[in-house]
Amino acid sequence: MxxxxxxxxxxxxxxxxxxxxxxxxxxxxxxxxxxxxxxxxxxxxxxxxxxxxxxxxxxxxxxxxxxxxxxxxxxxxxxxxxxxxxxxxxxxxxxxxxxxxxxxxxxxxxxxxxxxxxxxxxxxxxxxxxxxxxxxxxxxxxxxxxxxxxxxxxxxxxxxxNSYYLELSDYKLPEKMAEKRLQLEKEGITFTFYDPDVHTHMEKMLRDFQNPLWEKELLKETSRERGGRPVLVPVYQGRVCGFAGPLDVEKSKRGYFSGIGIDEAFRGKGLAKVLFCLLCEGLKERGAEFMTLFTGENNPARNIYEAVGFSIIRSWADMRKRQL
Structure with missing residues (x-):
């Protein structure tokens, strides 16, 4: 053959x-x-x-x-x-x-x-x-x-x-997350859109995540004022300490999602759940009707998605073959 x-x-x-x-x-x-x-x-x-x-x-x-x-x-x-x-x-x-x-x-x-x-x-x-x-x-x-x-x-x-799905038509920022956001702001952590002319630490943080796809996509992003796709970030004293996004709505009305990550020095404060809820809210405001995403079976991030209301719709195997 x-x-x-x-x-x-x-x-x-x-x-x-x-x-x-x-x-x-x-x-x-x-x-x-x-x-x-x-x-x-x-x-x-x-x-x-x-x-x-x-x-x-x-x-x-x-x-x-x-x-x-x-x-x-x-x-x-x-x-x-x-x-x-x-x-x-x-x-x-x-x-x-x-x-x-x-x-x-x-x-x-x-x-x-x-x-x-x-x-x-x-x-x-x-x-x-x-x-x-x-x-x-x-x-x-x-x-x-x-x-x-x-x-x-x-x-x-x-x-x-696992692939997850969430319908955004009825989505609202949970009251607990709104309260948590206020608490974090009192500690000096605010949530905004990434601007490379104002914020620092983005490149180092992404390299530390050791995810080349995130580096490839997110380092291209700029502030909305400069025409880029917005990336939502928590910021402490000008330093980026996480990311979610970019915020974009696809032709299918799906809310785009590349990933979410929190700088190791700022973990354990509840930033990830607030950040992700703000992402969902922002995508809905931009016209997104639903979101899909995937994450590893053993990835702790699944707890964030499931807490917001995402449900598993499909499971996939990553596979390898090594020739001897």
Whole structure:
């Protein structure tokens, strides 16, 4: 079974796009449909800081795509799809194995990963009475056939992620959080939007969190007056001691959420819950109708989300495979 490199605008690109669309339509996966142009941008067209490889099996029965991320130095499998009538015949496994080999040749590393750190985000959603969409798939849906397929191909769980949902139509800042905010302000901690010309310590704090995605996104942000997307921060004597945001409303009316973090020197004061409640309030004021987010099964941050009223709607596995 021979695999072929997929290039934008080719017959193979159309075949791969058809496989992706079929899987979306038949709800074999939660990924949202893409236009053919969006598909090519995600899987085929060059992007700064990464190298993509997309392969299709001769005859168009299965395709797989992955990326080498220069920022983290990691190798990621982004997608593997097999035509429905051709499953369980070795086609998907064949194209995935060729993809793994090609990715490892790029930087000599022997470990492949499927996780939210993948720099190629794929949107997903759940149909039903409520509109639920999220811009990035944080792993492998544990309810999907793909999860079993990847287990059989040698991938193993290294973390579990839960996706959370909150409807914002009835959201109000809890009275206890309003009182806590006043208490913190008496201690000199105020809540405002980040302005790099006024506030200090943002870059150091983000580096200390050791989350390259936060650094990549948030260090681009500026104050609203300078045209940037606003980032909500608690500030003590001009020093940033946490963040939440950026505050942005997507086309789906989802309130955007990159993350929340508190400087280690200011933890234990209740800042995180107040900060997150203010974020929800701010997003609602900007027109957001709902929020989705994900966090690790064992991440203490889940206590913040659940206290506000978020509920789990899906669970995902972050998976790795190491070649011997």
């Amino acid at each position: 021979r695999t072929i490199d997929i290039t934008a605008g080719s017959r193979e690109a159309k075949q791969a796009y058809s496989l992706y669309e079929q899987a979306c339509e038949e709800q074999d996966m939660l990924h949202l449909p893409l236009t053919d142009r969006e598909f090519e941008e995600k899987f085929l067209l060059p992007q700064e800081g990464m190298e993509k490889i997309s392969l299709i099996l001769e005859g168009g029965r299965a395709f797989a795509s992955g990326v080498a991320d220069r920022l983290t130095g990691k190798l990621f499998v982004t997608m593997a799809v097999t035509e429905k009538s051709s499953r369980r015949q070795g086609f998907g496994r064949a194209v995935l194995y060729d993809l793994e080999k090609r990715l490892m040749e790029l930087n000599g590393k022997k470990e492949l990963e499927i996780s939210f750190f993948n720099p190629v985000p794929l949107p997903w959603g759940i149909t039903g009475d409520k509109k639920i969409e999220h811009p990035n798939t944080p792993g492998v849906d544990v309810r999907s056939d793909a999860y079993i397929f990847l287990k059989n191909c040698g991938y193993r769980d290294f973390a579990m992620q």
